[in-house]
Amino acid sequence: MTRGETRSVPAATARAAAPWMTGPRRAGARLVRLYATSRRIPAAVAAIAACALGLRLALIGHWDSYGALQLPLVFETAAATAITVTVASPFGVPERVTGRWLPYLRTAATLMLTAAAIGALAAAGTGAHLAGGTLDVLRNLAGVTGIGLLCAATINSGLAWIGPAAYLMPGAYALYTQWHHPALTTPWLWPARPPHDLGAAICAGLVFAAGVAVIAARGARDPVGEQA
Amino acid sequence: MTATSAPARSAPVTSRPGLSTARLLRLELRHNAMLWMMPVAVALFWVTAGRKIMATPPLWSLRAANMRLSAVLAFASPVAGAAAWMGLRESRRRTIDLVNITARPRPARLFATWAATTCWALVAYLACVGVVYGVTAQQATWGGPLWWPAVAAGAALPALTALGFAAGTLVPSRFTAPLVALAAFFVLALSTQLINGSQSYWQVSPIVAWPWELGPDPGVGTFYAYLPDLPIAQVMFLAGLTVAVLGALALPTGAGARSVRRSAVAVTAAGLLAAGTAVALAGTGRLNAHGMIAIPALHDAASDRPLRYTPVCGHTAIPVCLNPAYASYLPATEAALTPVLGQIAGLPGAPARISQAAATYRQEPGNSVGIGLTGPATSGSPPVFRMILPAQLPGPATTASEQASQVRSTIGPSIVASVTGDGPGASRAQHAVTTALLMDARVVPRHLLAPGTPVARNSAPGSALAGGRYVAPPPGSPVFAAAKRFAALPASVRRAWLTRHLAALRAGHIRLGQLP
Numbered sequence: 166m167t168r169g170e171t172r173s174v175p176a177a178t179a180r181a182a183a184p185w186m187t188g189p190r191r192a193g194a195r196l197v198r199l200y201a202t203s204r205r206i207p208a209a210v211a212a213i214a215a216c217a218l219g220l221r222l223a224l225i226g227h228w229d230s231y232g233a234l235q236l237p238l239v240f241e242t243a244a245a246t247a248i249t250v251t252v253a254s255p256f257g258v259p260e261r262v263t264g265r266w267l268p269y270l271r272t273a274a275t276l277m278l279t280a281a282a283i284g285a286l287a288a289a290g291t292g293a294h295l296a297g298g299t300l301d302v303l304r305n306l307a308g309v310t311g312i313g314l315l316c317a318a319t320i321n322s323g324l325a326w327i328g329p330a331a332y333l334m335p336g337a338y339a340l341y342t343q344w345h346h347p348a349l350t351t352p353w354l355w356p357a358r359p360p361h362d363l364g365a366a367i368c369a370g371l372v373f374a375a376g377v378a379v380i381a382a383r384g385a386r387d388p389v390g391e392q393a
Numbered sequence: 394m395t396a397t398s399a400p401a402r403s404a405p406v407t408s409r410p411g412l413s414t415a416r417l418l419r420l421e422l423r424h425n426a427m428l429w430m431m432p433v434a435v436a437l438f439w440v441t442a443g444r445k446i447m448a449t450p451p452l453w454s455l456r457a458a459n460m461r462l463s464a465v466l467a468f469a470s471p472v473a474g475a476a477a478w479m480g481l482r483e484s485r486r487r488t489i490d491l492v493n494i495t496a497r498p499r500p501a502r503l504f505a506t507w508a509a510t511t512c513w514a515l516v517a518y519l520a521c522v523g524v525v526y527g528v529t530a531q532q533a534t535w536g537g538p539l540w541w542p543a544v545a546a547g548a549a550l551p552a553l554t555a556l557g558f559a560a561g562t563l564v565p566s567r568f569t570a571p572l573v574a575l576a577a578f579f580v581l582a583l584s585t586q587l588i589n590g591s592q593s594y595w596q597v598s599p600i601v602a603w604p605w606e607l608g609p610d611p612g613v614g615t616f617y618a619y620l621p622d623l624p625i626a627q628v629m630f631l632a633g634l635t636v637a638v639l640g641a642l643a644l645p646t647g648a649g650a651r652s653v654r655r656s657a658v659a660v661t662a663a664g665l666l667a668a669g670t671a672v673a674l675a676g677t678g679r680l681n682a683h684g685m686i687a688i689p690a691l692h693d694a695a696s697d698r699p700l701r702y703t704p705v706c707g708h709t710a711i712p713v714c715l716n717p718a719y720a721s722y723l724p725a726t727e728a729a730l731t732p733v734l735g736q737i738a739g740l741p742g743a744p745a746r747i748s749q750a751a752a753t754y755r756q757e758p759g760n761s762v763g764i765g766l767t768g769p770a771t772s773g774s775p776p777v778f779r780m781i782l783p784a785q786l787p788g789p790a791t792t793a794s795e796q797a798s799q800v801r802s803t804i805g806p807s808i809v810a811s812v813t814g815d816g817p818g819a820s821r822a823q824h825a826v827t828t829a830l831l832m833d834a835r836v837v838p839r840h841l842l843a844p845g846t847p848v849a850r851n852s853a854p855g856s857a858l859a860g861g862r863y864v865a866p867p868p869g870s871p872v873f874a875a876a877k878r879f880a881a882l883p884a885s886v887r888r889a890w891l892t893r894h895l896a897a898l899r900a901g902h903i904r905l906g907q908l909p
Contacts, residue, residue: 205567212568232586239579246571253567323485324426324478326571330470331433333578338441345789 200270204251209278212247216240217285224293230344234296235337237286238356241305242333244282246326248275249313252385253322261384272381279310279373300360305336308355308369314376322385414505417497421509427554430475431517438467438521446525450784451532452718454614457539458602460525461546464518465600469581472514472550473557474574479510480561481569498653500643507558507639514550522547535702535717539614541624542602548631549599553577555638562642589760596623596686597630597675604680606760612785613684615718616751618696622688623678630671637664680762684754704748710738713747715782722784725793729800730808732834737812740888741895745775747808752781771811778811780804805836814899821872821905823898826891828866828876833884875908882909 201207220240228236251274254260261267283306287299295302309329316328339349339357352358358365422428442463449455480503483489492502526538557573587595588605596605601623603610613619640661643653678686683697704714707727711734715723730747737743755763764786771778783791783799791799806827810816815827866872879887890909897903 208566208568212572226586228583228586232583235582239575239583243572243575246575247568250567250571323567323570326474326574327430327433327471330474330571330574330578331437333575334437334467334470335440337578337582 196266197270200274203255204253204274206251206274206278209247209251210281213244213278213282213285216244216247216282217289219243220286220295221289221293224290224295231341233294234340234343237290237296237302238305238333238336238340240289241286241302242309242329242336244286245306245309245313246329248278248282248310249317249325249329251275251278252314252317252325252380254385254387257387267384268381271384272377275310275314275377275380279307282306282310297360301356304360304366304369305356307373309333309336311369311372311374311376314380315372317385318376318379318383319386322387325385413497414501417502417505418509421505422512425475425506425509425513426478427472427475427510427513430471431513434468434471434514434517435521437471438464441467447528449609450611450721451529451534452611452615453529453533453536453539454619455609455611456525456529457542458609458613460522461542461602462600464521464546465549466578466582468514468518468550469553469577470574472510473553473577474570475514476507476510476554476557477561477570477573479506480558480563481565482506482561484565498650500653500657503558503562503642504639507554510558511551511554514554515547518547518550533718534705534720536615539619541619541621545599545602545624545627545631548628548635551635552599552631552638555635559638559642592676592679594672594676596678597627597672599627599631601627604684604686604754604762607680607684607754607762608787610684610787612752612781612787615700615716615785617683617685617699620681620683620685620687620692620696622691623675623686625691626671626674626678626688630668630675633664633667633669633671635664637661637668640664680754680756682753682755682767683751684764699751706746710734711744711747715749719749719782719784722782722796725797726782726800729797730805733801733805733808733831733836736830736834737809740812740891742776742899743812744771744778744808746777748777748779749782749785750779752785770807778808780807801836805834806831809834812895814901820898820901820903822875822903822908823901824866825872825875825905825908826879826898828872829879829887831865832876832880833887871905875905879908 217240220237223236223240252271264270283299283303286302286306287295289295290299290302297305309332312328312332313325317325320327335349335354336356339354342348343357349357352362352364352368355362355365355369442460446456446459446463449459483492493499495502522543526543530538557570557577560573561569581598581600584595584598585601585605587593588598588601593605595601603613637660640657640659640663643657644661674688674690677690678688681687681697702717705717705720705723706712706714707723709727709731713723713727713730713734715726734747750766752764753767755765757763764781766779766781770780782796783803784796809827809830813819813823813827813830815823866876882890886909891898894903
């Protein structure tokens with residue numbers, strides 16, 4: 166049996182094992198549903214919604230300048246972490262060697278969750294004073310998500326939150342230094358840059374693109390013998 | 394040796410619980426996520442705090458307070474997240490059933506994991522404290538390490554690990570660790586928004602190292618001893634919280650024998666009681682006159698006595714003496730005041746010494762604080778002019794040249810005014826002479842800071858400058874013209890006139906037209 170022949174076996178088996186499937190569309194929908202369930206994407210969506218709700222409730226309160234600036238960053242980081250958590254696979258190597266749609270599913274899931282998080286947080290800030298506005302949310306969330314994805318691919322999918330959580334501290338500190346000089350102005354600390362700053366947007370975009378690409382190509386680094 | 398003798402040899406080892414606990418702890422120490430999180434926590438501390446702390450003046454109070462705030466914030470996320478990750482371990486590795494049948498009760502296993510996590514967190518924290526305090530010890534000119542701020546920040550780590558560990562154990566989910574890590578930062582960093590005035594329950598937060606509305610204050614803890622009242626309440630709160638959370642871990646059914654659970658209930662209740670008491674105590678705190686939070690139930694009156702020190706004095710015409718903690722400021726202060734002191738040295742009523750004094754703090758409505766001197770600026774015999782250095786006051790760090798400029802423009806005019814008797818209600822002649830002396834000393838007398846306002850100032854109620862704001866006379870005014878004329882006199886003539894007429898000038902008996 167050649168390698169090409171072995172590839173055709175699971176497909177035939179799948180058709181035989183699931184006679185109720187009537188076509189590729191239904192199979193595709195089932196694949197997406199199973200992927201979403203295995204990655205806890207519904208829970209991640211709920212977490213993102215909770216972040217948006219939390220941000221909305223927090224914006225009702227009265228904050229001083231530091232608090233008003235740092236508040237959105239905390240919720241953006243929380244939403245980015247929720248996205249990062251979904252890249253962990255409960256199946257590990259067996260899934261990698263059999264799932265040829267995995268790169269597309271990973272990319273689509275990450276992009277959709279990121280878009281959902283940006284939309285939810287931006288909507289939460291509507292009608293309230295959201296420091297930095299929607300552009301800030303877009304840049305910060307994308308960048309921090311990229312950090313989380315890179316951590317998931319290099320460290321451990323379960324510990325991928327370390328990157329966003331660790332980045333939050335220098336990010337908040339960089340915002341603080343806008344008042345207490347010397348200010349940190351490097352574009353790699355994009356939360357402290359103005360929303361229209363091109364350098365910061367490029368840095369955040371690069372990190373996000375790199376994160377999505379690495380996750381799509383390699384997937385997260387899943388520890389052996391641990392439940393994701 | 395027979396086969397039956399073999400178990401007999403191992404029996405004494407297993408019957409020593411201390412040894413087996415130590416072995417379990419050693420195993421946990423070797424397989425703990427916090428070990429790998431230590432570099433992250435230390436790096437966060439140095440990125441966000443190291444540069445900032447080392448850039449501040451080498452004053453123990455200032456560096457200890459900054460170190461405490463930064464350390465707690467930098468360690469919060471990594472420590473709480475790592476603890477939650479360790480709490481998740483049995484669920485993550487699907488070994489709950491496996492370890493539940495071991496001889497050791499569940500609380501003992503959990504405590505060993507928590508203790509190992511806490512140990513590594515404390516090791517990383519102590520390394521940071523050691524470096525900050527070590528460098529400060531080499532740079533500081535006076536005083537010693539303040540241990541209470543370090544202890545209060547250190548007490549936050551077991552509490553953070555306990556909370557994170559409990560969350561990971563009780564809510565095993567892939568979202569738990571990141572949620573705990575971010576929640577720890579959020580709660581600690583933004584809870585201070587709720588502090589309003591010195592009597593706030595939220596001061597029990599471990600990042601509050603000083604009256605929150607005041608900010609890092611270099612003047613605190615140098616003239617009077619650092620008050621441990623608030624740190625004691627904070628340590629009490631954090632210890633109570635830690636004990637309560639750890640006790641709660643042993644509460645669920647199946648956690649152990651009934652006696653263990655009863656003990657857990659008692660421990661949890663005691664922890665909650667201690668934490669609640671600490672919160673209540675923190676709410677009774679008030680800003681004392683020395684810029685620290687005093688809690689009546691914890692306050693030791695002996696702490697209110699001023700610290701003894703031998704001032705360091707310069708060699709100007711009128712010696713400038715500073716607290717030895719501020720010795721590094723002496724050259725710049727001397728250089729800034731030399732022109733002014735040269736104008737008044739030897740005149741009747743001129744101060745014999747310029748001495749740095751402690752600032753007095755007063756809580757004002759809302760979150761504002763008034764800072765100033767208590768009593769008149771000049772007192773004693775021979776007269777001593779008391780001053781507050783700008784470096785003593787809270788605010789952003791300034792360079793040596795900025796400090797010198799502030800000293801020249803704020804303290805310089807105050808010293809001259811104390812000799813001429815200038816201030817609110819003074820005559821135009823007094824105002825003109827003050828302006829003339831400042832002109833000759835090349836000091837721009839923009840204003841003398843006014844008391845009674847919620848800002849830092851160098852005068853006091855009842856002093857010559859009380860209740861008013863000294864503004865240089867506008868060019869073209871009679872006072873300005875008289876000042877210019879007086880300043881243009883040869884120094885010897887001016888000095889001779891002042892020697893003869895200064896008493897009359899101070900009494901307000903000299904009119905503007907009588908000035909030479």
